[in-house]
Amino acid sequence: MPDFFCYTFLFPTFTAGPIERFDHFIENRETFWQVQSTVEGLTRVIHGLIKKLVIAEMLLRPLLRDVTPASFVLRLDVLPTWKVWAYLAVMFLIYYMDFSAYSDIAIGISRLYGIRIMENFNFPIVAPNISNFWKRWHMTLSGWCQTYVYMPVIGLTRNPYLATVASFLVMGLWHSGTLTRVGWGLYQAAGVAAYMTWTRIKRAKRWRFMERAPWRYASIPITMMFVVPSTAFLIIEYQFPVYDAFRILARLVFLHLPA
Helix, strand or coil, rough: HHHHHHHHHHHHCCCCCCCCCHHHHHHEECCCCCHHHHHHHHHHHHHHHHHHHHHHHHHHHHHHHHCCCHHHHHHHCCCHHHHHHHHHHHHHHHHHHHHHHHHHHHHHHHHCCEEEEEEECCHHCCCHHHHHCCCCHHHHHHHHHHHHHHHHHHHHHHCHHHHHHHHHHHHHHHHHCCHHHHHHHHHHHHHHHHHHHHHHHHHHHCHHHHHHHCHHHHHHHHHHHHHHHHHHHHCCCCCCCCCHHHHHHHHHCCCCCCC
């Protein structure tokens, strides 16, 4: 019982995760104080503070030139396409730095208490495909959904596409029960489903050359070109209807929004 209470009230993970599992918590505790754990913990906290205060706030946020999500959406019709892309890219990097920083700080503080909690990020911006991206981004939530949503659904239906949609809907609604998050989940599921289909075609055609350089490296910016637009769903949340997210996505393709 004391172990369970310690796990339940592990305060560093309360704000933004990572999502720690009880079995991992039990297996990764230290029974006595170690200097190495303190050094690792403080180093990780410093990394998180640098990401948040220096990279996100001092370097990236000034690039927005005081353009808020609200003003961005209201001026969407007059902005050139490249500025729409640029705004979403910077916002994506800010979200990434913020979330990654919070995870680093949580992991670092836990190390100070002799607890090694689960990692949450593994350089997702260098992912070569969208499937690999979700093995690198918010790894604790995607792993939880794989265990408790994807595998049960695929066990019942034998349909990986349905299991993928169910997983991303749960991941979206995990953050907030809004239509915006439903749209975000469907967007991500569509990307993963398309990649699954592409993988099957590539395997059937035996296109192994695409797994070598330079194709392998070219796939990294292509993956980011799919991931970055999903930020449209995040910046409008609680301020605009989900329809405006699709307006932003349309502006990434069209010079002017269709009448």
